[in-house]
Amino acid sequence: MIDPANLLAILLMASVTYLARIGGYILLRNRSLSPRAMAVLEAAPGCVLISVIAPVFVSDQPADLIALACTVAAAMRLPLLATVVIGVGSAALLRHLLA
CATH class of the missing domain: 1.20.5 (Single alpha-helices involved in coiled-coils or other helix-helix interfaces)
Structure with missing residues (x-):
């Protein structure tokens, strides 16, 4: 509960x-927003995602580092939503298995 x-x-x-x-x-x-303002608003979700993921780069936990590698691999081929799902799912699974 x-x-x-x-x-x-x-x-x-x-x-x-x-x-x-x-x-x-x-x-x-x-x-109506200028093209520059639109570019800033479109870049914001990626910036937020990086701010959440960046601390994992200095982690000493193997599960976090492997999940980070899975997320980076997914980001090279898949859209943002799929990358987030894979990143969160792999982190949860690996933390469960390697903890």
Whole structure:
């Protein structure tokens, strides 16, 4: 069973994430963005993903390093969503198997 405090934290994080996404649409719905602004907005998801993955590069855990290699290999051939799924899945599986 999940701890109520953890469940509350997950729900609040999901709500804030959703509000941040929908807030951007609401604030910018009647505006046209420059090509430069569009390029910045399109690059943001990749930047966030790198900020999450980057600490693994200095990890001393074999499971994390192998999962990182799987993620990099997936990123060379697959779209972003598939890469994220493979990265998270391989990390979870390898941490379970090698822990």
